[in-house]
Amino acid sequence: MEVYLDNNATTVVDPKAYEEMKPFFCDIYGNPNSLHKFGAGTHPKMVEALDFLYEGINAADEDDIIVTANATESNNTVIKGIWIDKILNGNKNHIITSEVEHPTITATCKFLETQGVSVTYLPVNEQGVLEASQVKEFIKDETALVSIMWANNETGKIFPIKEIGQICKEAGVAFHSDATQAIGKIPVDVQDCNLNYLSFSAHKFHGPKGVGGLYVKKGSEITPLLHGGEQMGGKRAGTVDVASMVGMGWAMHLATSTMALAYEKNHVSKLRDKLEDAILELPETIVIGGKDNRTPNTTLISIRGVEGESMLWDLNQQGIGASTGSACASEDLEANPVMNAFGSDSELAHTGVRFSLSRFNTEEQIDYAIQAVKNAVTRLRAISSSYAYAPKSHHSGL
Amino acid sequence: MAKNDLISGSIWDEYSNQVVNRMNNPQHQGEITEERAKELGTKLIVADFGAESCGDAVRLYWAVNEKTDEIVESKFKSFGCGTAIASSDVMAELCVGKTVDEAVKITNIDVEKALRDNPDTPAVPPQKMHCSVMAYDVIKKAASEYKGVDMESFENEVIVCECARVSLGTIQEVIKLNDLKTVEQITDYTKAGAFCKSCIKPGGHEDKDIYLVDILKDTRALMEEEKMKEAADASENGELTFDKMTLVQRIKKIDSVLDEDIRPMLVMDGGNMEIIDIKDNIPHYDLYIRYLGSCSGCSSGSSGTLYAIESVLQQKIDENIRVLPI
Numbered sequence: 001m002e003v004y005l006d007n008n009a010t011t012v013v014d015p016k017a018y019e020e021m022k023p024f025f026c027d028i029y030g031n032p033n034s035l036h037k038f039g040a041g042t043h044p045k046m047v048e049a050l051d052f053l054y055e056g057i058n059a060a061d062e063d064d065i066i067v068t069a070n071a072t073e074s075n076n077t078v079i080k081g082i083w084i085d086k087i088l089n090g091n092k093n094h095i096i097t098s099e100v101e102h103p104t105i106t107a108t109c110k111f112l113e114t115q116g117v118s119v120t121y122l123p124v125n126e127q128g129v130l131e132a133s134q135v136k137e138f139i140k141d142e143t144a145l146v147s148i149m150w151a152n153n154e155t156g157k158i159f160p161i162k163e164i165g166q167i168c169k170e171a172g173v174a175f176h177s178d179a180t181q182a183i184g185k186i187p188v189d190v191q192d193c194n195l196n197y198l199s200f201s202a203h204k205f206h207g208p209k210g211v212g213g214l215y216v217k218k219g220s221e222i223t224p225l226l227h228g229g230e231q232m233g234g235k236r237a238g239t240v241d242v243a244s245m246v247g248m249g250w251a252m253h254l255a256t257s258t259m260a261l262a263y264e265k266n267h268v269s270k271l272r273d274k275l276e277d278a279i280l281e282l283p284e285t286i287v288i289g290g291k292d293n294r295t296p297n298t299t300l301i302s303i304r305g306v307e308g309e310s311m312l313w314d315l316n317q318q319g320i321g322a323s324t325g326s327a328c329a330s331e332d333l334e335a336n337p338v339m340n341a342f343g344s345d346s347e348l349a350h351t352g353v354r355f356s357l358s359r360f361n362t363e364e365q366i367d368y369a370i371q372a373v374k375n376a377v378t379r380l381r382a383i384s385s386s387y388a389y390a391p392k393s394h395h396s397g398l
Numbered sequence: 399m400a401k402n403d404l405i406s407g408s409i410w411d412e413y414s415n416q417v418v419n420r421m422n423n424p425q426h427q428g429e430i431t432e433e434r435a436k437e438l439g440t441k442l443i444v445a446d447f448g449a450e451s452c453g454d455a456v457r458l459y460w461a462v463n464e465k466t467d468e469i470v471e472s473k474f475k476s477f478g479c480g481t482a483i484a485s486s487d488v489m490a491e492l493c494v495g496k497t498v499d500e501a502v503k504i505t506n507i508d509v510e511k512a513l514r515d516n517p518d519t520p521a522v523p524p525q526k527m528h529c530s531v532m533a534y535d536v537i538k539k540a541a542s543e544y545k546g547v548d549m550e551s552f553e554n555e556v557i558v559c560e561c562a563r564v565s566l567g568t569i570q571e572v573i574k575l576n577d578l579k580t581v582e583q584i585t586d587y588t589k590a591g592a593f594c595k596s597c598i599k600p601g602g603h604e605d606k607d608i609y610l611v612d613i614l615k616d617t618r619a620l621m622e623e624e625k626m627k628e629a630a631d632a633s634e635n636g637e638l639t640f641d642k643m644t645l646v647q648r649i650k651k652i653d654s655v656l657d658e659d660i661r662p663m664l665v666m667d668g669g670n671m672e673i674i675d676i677k678d679n680i681p682h683y684d685l686y687i688r689y690l691g692s693c694s695g696c697s698s699g700s701s702g703t704l705y706a707i708e709s710v711l712q713q714k715i716d717e718n719i720r721v722l723p724i
Contacts, residue, residue: 307453309479313410313421350453383427383483385457385475386450 002319003365003372005275007204008153008181008298008356009323014206017250020045021208024243032240033231042242049249053213056252057179057198058189064216066232067245071180073225074199074214075104075147077236078176081223082145083112086174092144094118098130098159101149102178109147118142128155128289132163139171146175150182154354155289156298158186165194174220180204184255185264185295196220202244206358207251211244263359269296271366272357276301278370282377284387288352297357302348305387306380311353314376320369323354413480414521416488416513421480426490428473430459439463440470445540448532454478456486458536460493462544467497474536481522481529488512489533502541502552505563506534527561527593528604534560558608561593566613573617581610640683640716648676652685655714660707669693671707674724682718685711689723699723 004012024045030038032046053065068074079095086092095112097105099121109119122134135146146168151158161177168175176197182188184205190198198215202208214236216222222235229237254260276299279285284304303311308324315322355369381387413421435442440461448455455478461471472493476486489509493501509530513521522529542549555565572578572587581598585591591610596602599611629647632638640648652673664670669691677684687707689699696703700723708721 305450305477307478307482310421310483313480316410317422350450383424383475384477385446386455386477 001365001368002321003361003369004321005355005357005361005369006321006323007358008156008354010203010209011206011358012360013203013208013247014251014254016254017207017247020250021243021247024246028242032242033229045246046240046242049246052249052253056183056188056256057200057215058191059215060191060218062218063190064218064222064233064235066214066216066222066236067240067248068212068214068236069210070203070212071102071178071199071201072104072212074197074201074212075102075176075178076108077214077222077225078197078199079105079108079112079145079147080225081221082174083115083117084223085221086144087112087117090144092142094120094140094142094144096120096122096135096138096143096146096148098122098124098148100124100128100130100152100154101147102153102180105147105149105178124157127292128152128157129293130159130164132160132167135164136167136171139167139173143171143173146173148175148177150177150179150188151185151295152289153181154352155300156181156295156356157289158182158293158295161195162193169194181295181298183252184260185297187261188256190215190217197222202248202251205251205255206360207248208244211241211248213248260359264296268357268359268361271361271363272297272299272355274363275299275355275357275366275369275373279303279373282374286348288348298354299356300352300354302351303353303377304348304351305384306353306377307350307384308352310380311351311376314379315353315372318372318375320372323356324352409523409526410480412520412523413484414513414515414519416515417481417484417521420484420487420513424474424483424487426473426487427475427483428459429457429475430461430471430473434471435461438470441544443540443544445536445543447536447539448478450477454482454529454532456482456532456536458486458490458493458540460498460540460544462498467499467544469493469496469498469501478529478532479526481526482532484513485509485530485533486536489530489537493537498541498544501537504534504537506530506560507563509533524561524593524595528596531560556608558606558610558613559588559590559593559597561597562589562591564588564590566608569610569613570617573614574621577621578614579618581614584610584614640719645676648683649673651715652676652711652719655711656707659710659714664691664693664703667692667696669696679720682720683716685719685721687721687723 024042028041030036030041032039032042050065059065068077082095095109095117097109097119113119120138122130122138124130130148146164148159148161148164150161165175174196175194177195178199179188180199180201181204183200195215196217197220199212201212224235224237226237231237231240276287279301280287282303286302288300288302312322312324430442432442438461441464443460443462445458446455457475459473460469462468463470472490474486474490476483489504492504492508492512510521510527538549538552541552555567558564558566558569569584569588569590573584576587578584578587581591591598594602596604597606597610599609626644629638629642629644632642633647640651643651656671661670669689671687671689671693674686674688689696693699704721704723708719711719711721
């Protein structure tokens with residue numbers, strides 16, 4: 001059996017979204033900017049897709065949702081746009097973000113630091129969550145932007161976006177959230193959280209890869225990252241990938257309906273909990289960041305004595321796809337920055353394995369995965385030097 | 399960057415079949431008990447290296463025949479990724495049948511080569527080379543415990559790049575011999591820094607005691623110092639040739655010849671000249687000058703006068719001097 005449990009990395013395209021995309025490859029292929037009927041023929045479905053995007057995050061009609069290539073582009077557009085609008089052309093020179101943001105935020109901020117921008121990277125607490133009060137503490141007159149993720153990609157922990165939005169509103173500072181891991185898992189309402197900008201990627205909620213979105217509240221400054229055309233109201237040049245846009249719209253629609261979110265909350269979380277509880281029955285295992293306040297599909301588990309990449313290797317041999325940010329699986333070999341950032345036991349930093357489910361997983365798959373995990377743990381702990389000789393007491397959570 | 403670098407693949411695809419097989423089914427995984435060691439008539443040695451917090455930890459067991467120093471049996475336990483487990487497995491295997499003194503000569507290069515499917519293709523991607531280093535280190539730890547000596551006593555040289563086993567002395571020598579000026583050149587000449595890259599500069603996945611950037615800087619400074627000392631000694635001994643002079647000495651030497659043989663004639667005509675710079679342009683020494691006073695507009699400055707100046711300097715100082723008015 002093959003079981004895909006790496007849905008925070010990417011997801012299967014929903015068959016309905018795929019069906020809606022298909023006509024735009026060979027049948028309705030005109031350039032949407034052309035005047036003739038071949039181009040204009042794309043418009044009805046593009047409008048429908050846009051409507052779905054607006055509904056999905058509750059954007060107002062006068063706001064903009066720019067279709068981009070992915071959340072990476074959306075995040076770069078916001079942060080570099082702020083740099084151009086408010087930092088190069090004004091007297092504000094400070095950005096606040098967190099230590100556990102996706103690299104599309106932290107790496108962009110690091111780049112801006114080389115250009116003289118001051119960036120505050122706020123730490124998270126021992127549950128892996130940013131406390132809104134910290135944002136308030138570090139906002140100053142020079143702060144141009146606060147950028148905080150909605151939910152963490154490794155742990156699934158949900159951040160207090162509404163509270164941070166209120167703080168930013170009171171301070172008069174622009175607020176951006178990368179909601180890539182939140183959409184389709186929990187309700188996302190931009191009007192409820194005083195957001196100026198919000199980023200997302202379609203492939204995280206069963207849409208196609210290579211397309212994403214950037215919400216820009218009416219009146220919020222945005223400088224295009226791509227120049228050269230009048231597409232997307234002049235805010236993102238380049239011929240729109242109509243098929244992808246349609247796929248994203250439908251994926252958003254299918255993922256954010258009340259029924260879909262209820263399914264995530266009740267059924268996906270039930271499968272996640274079943275998997276998690278079964279692994280936690282093994283000695284010396286913990287849920288990193290604890291069990292509370294998470295997206296319904298994600299668990300990051302430390303299995304003492306089992307190095308992350310070894311675990312992935314063994315799971316892969318048994319047909320299971322999972323993930324780890326731990327050292328040896330990545331190019332830079334650093335320990336998982338998220339686990340390091342919230343101060344977990346340094347010995348755990350190389351043992352985390354992330355399982356992220358989707359509505360396409362079945363109970364049968366989870367039963368199989370549970371057995372596969374147990375097989376892998378048994379084998380790797382038999383080899384492990386650290387587990388065999390330095391056992392610690394059983395933990396149920398941080 | 400090139401075509402093959404644009405789409406990065408899974409690092410697992412770069413593991414040799416040997417790595418895969420040993421990861422899936424390590425042959426020497428396990429432990430040796432006191433009872434087993436006694437049964438073999440051997441001394442049990444247990445050595446630990448690395449730490450779980452660093453991502454890699456290995457425990458090595460040896461059953462050693464104390465009469466012959468031969469390692470009769472060798473087992474390991476390992477916390478680490480697939481390549482760490484595979485490296486530990488082959489390391490334990492390489493120890494069997496060797497004396498302790500022979501075993502400490504097993505390097506991480508030997509471990510990595512033993513994991514290759516064919517001699518020309520590395521067994522692991524560059525960023526995984528450090529896993530075999532740990533296997534090498536634990537051998538030294540076991541040997542030090544067997545012999546009751548310090549682990550460092552097995553290392554005659556300071557190893558800067560553990561992946562490629564390149565010593566500090568080798569790097570310094572190569573910089574000097576080849577007048578290397580960049581870290582990339584050091585890597586081209588020695589392979590140091592070509593693998594996990596931790597030894598190039600701070601910030602890699604492992605902290606090092608010494609980095610290539612510092613070695614280059616320090617060695618270049620030492621070379622300059624040695625060059626000056628050589629120039630001073632040669633001057634003191636009256637053996638100072640133009641090629642061994644420092645820049646200041648060269649300017650002084652040229653100025654003295656100019657003062658004696660050239661400037662008086664130029665001054666008589668209401669002119670003069672100054673030295674702007676001297677650059678090595680092997681085999682030549684290019685002397686950049688500027689004419690002053692009436693010489694600055696004189697047509698002879700680029701013909702007769704110039705040839706006269708160049709000729710005098712070539713005769714009295716070095717035949718490779720070229721004079722370039724600006």
